[in-house]
Amino acid sequence: MSKSLLVTGGAGFIASNFIHYMMKRYPEYQIINIDQLTYAGKGANVQQAAALENYHFIKGDIADEALIQHIFSEYDIDGVIHFAAESHVDRSIEDVKAFIESNVLGTSVLLQTARDSWDKKGELATGRFHQISTDEVYGALGLESDEKFNEETPYDPRNPYSASKAGADMLVKSFGRTYGMNVVTSSSSNNYGPRQHQEKLIPTVISNALQGNPIPLYGDGKNVRDWLYVEDHCRAIDLIFHQGQTLEKYNIGGGNEKSNIELAMMICDILDHLKPGQHSHKELITFIGDRKGHDRRYAVDDSKIRDTLGWKPLTSFKTGLNQTVEWYVDQWEKVTS
Ligand SMILES: NC(=O)c1ccc[n+]([C@@H]2O[C@H](COP(=O)([O-])OP(=O)(O)OC[C@H]3O[C@@H](n4cnc5c(N)ncnc54)[C@H](O)[C@@H]3O)[C@@H](O)[C@H]2O)c1
Numbered sequence: 296m297s298k299s300l301l302v303t304g305g306a307g308f309i310a311s312n313f314i315h316y317m318m319k320r321y322p323e324y325q326i327i328n329i330d331q332l333t334y335a336g337k338g339a340n341v342q343q344a345a346a347l348e349n350y351h352f353i354k355g356d357i358a359d360e361a362l363i364q365h366i367f368s369e370y371d372i373d374g375v376i377h378f379a380a381e382s383h384v385d386r387s388i389e390d391v392k393a394f395i396e397s398n399v400l401g402t403s404v405l406l407q408t409a410r411d412s413w414d415k416k417g418e419l420a421t422g423r424f425h426q427i428s429t430d431e432v433y434g435a436l437g438l439e440s441d442e443k444f445n446e447e448t449p450y451d452p453r454n455p456y457s458a459s460k461a462g463a464d465m466l467v468k469s470f471g472r473t474y475g476m477n478v479v480t481s482s483s484s485n486n487y488g489p490r491q492h493q494e495k496l497i498p499t500v501i502s503n504a505l506q507g508n509p510i511p512l513y514g515d516g517k518n519v520r521d522w523l524y525v526e527d528h529c530r531a532i533d534l535i536f537h538q539g540q541t542l543e544k545y546n547i548g549g550g551n552e553k554s555n556i557e558l559a560m561m562i563c564d565i566l567d568h569l570k571p572g573q574h575s576h577k578e579l580i581t582f583i584g585d586r587k588g589h590d591r592r593y594a595v596d597d598s599k600i601r602d603t604l605g606w607k608p609l610t611s612f613k614t615g616l617n618q619t620v621e622w623y624v625d626q627w628e629k630v631t632s
């Protein structure tokens with residue numbers, strides 16, 4: 296289908312993994328990566344792609360209308376996979392402004408530009424806009440007893456980050472309904488793997504443990520997240536982008552629900568093996584004050600993508616977590632040696 300793809304936020308965690316995946320899988324595609332290189336984006340994340348002729352990097356803001364219009368005409372974009380966002384819940388609790396600017400306003404600029412560009416070329420119904428969303432838009436579950444979120448679960452975002460993502464998702468759907476745009480949305484659970492920003496839980500646990508610093512766990516450490524290996528997420532996005540139904544939504548889960556304390560212990564076990572010392576890294580685990588409005592549990596029912604598109608995660612949690620910890624240890628050793 297699409298051959299000239301605009302990937303937004305490609306210097307961040309998931310989209311950089313996605314670009315590497317796509318460049319291998321579809322060497323005939325042009326991939327245009329727009330990223331503002333905020334604190335969360337790193338040029339080094341896409342270094343491997345930089346040398347390829349069919350990869351183009353543009354440093355800029357998705358909310359910059361003139362720039363987005365220029366990109367659509369210059370590269371004849373026929374598909375958008377929209378990752379760029381402010382992504383960290385704690386930062387949104389401190390200050391919501393950037394979340395509205397990037398997540399809501401930025402999404403609206405991409406949608407309007409795609410609409411106008413595809414309308415002009417008579418491709419309104421074929422140009423595909425894929426919104427990368429999150430399970431957080433559904434709100435929070437209680438521990439164990441509550442049914443997982445499915446695609447029909449009403450939106451009930453509970454923190455400023457998820458509210459901004461919910462707003463963006465609604466805009467995407469409205470452009471599909473109002474203008475007949477070919478939009479699709481996917482909502483995934485917590486990703487893990489190489490190149491995730493230091494601020495998120497898994498890199499925080501690893502880097503503090505490696506430095507012998509306290510490993511901070513919010514509240515009682517019993518909040519639950521469902522962990523999805525980033526490469527499995529990339530395969531799911533590929534399938535949904537190419538084969539997902541217009542206006543539909545697909546949930547993507549990892550099938551690995553873990554409490555934060557359980558996860559931190561698993562990471563410490565791996566580190567005890569890789570970096571043995573007199574004491575276990577577990578002794579560094581420290582409970583600190585809770586996140587405001589801390590969502591207790593997220594978990595998605597992903598039977599729709601499994602049944603209709605034949606996707607399933609291929610990486611076991613044991614393998615994925617081992618690979619991830621090894622990757623961070625390797626990075627750490629490069630910096631400290
Ligand atoms: N990390 C997860 O577990 C997870 C799970 C589900 C959904 N998501 C969604 O996936 C997407 C990517 O998440 P991530 O964890 O990789 O994020 P990230 O914070 O690692 O990367 C975000 C990237 O977007 C760029 N960016 C931010 N605002 C921009 C703007 N206005 N213009 C251009 N670029 C901008 C940043 O520079 C960065 O490179 C987000 O939309 C997020 O909501 C993430």
Ligand SMILES: Cc1cn([C@H]2C[C@H](O)[C@@H](COP(=O)(O)OP(=O)(O)O[C@H]3O[C@H](CO)[C@@H](O)[C@H](O)[C@H]3O)O2)c(=O)[nH]c1=O
Pocket residue numbers: 382383384385428429430431483484485486494495496497499511512513514518519520555586593
């Ligand atoms: C950073 C940090 C986090 N935590 C807790 C809070 C959460 O319960 C859990 C995971 O926190 P985070 O890594 O910030 O991820 P979380 O808030 O779940 O949100 C992530 O997952 C979401 C998908 O569920 C994405 O939409 C977000 O972009 C992504 O950041 O760990 C700690 O206990 N200590 C910490 O230092």
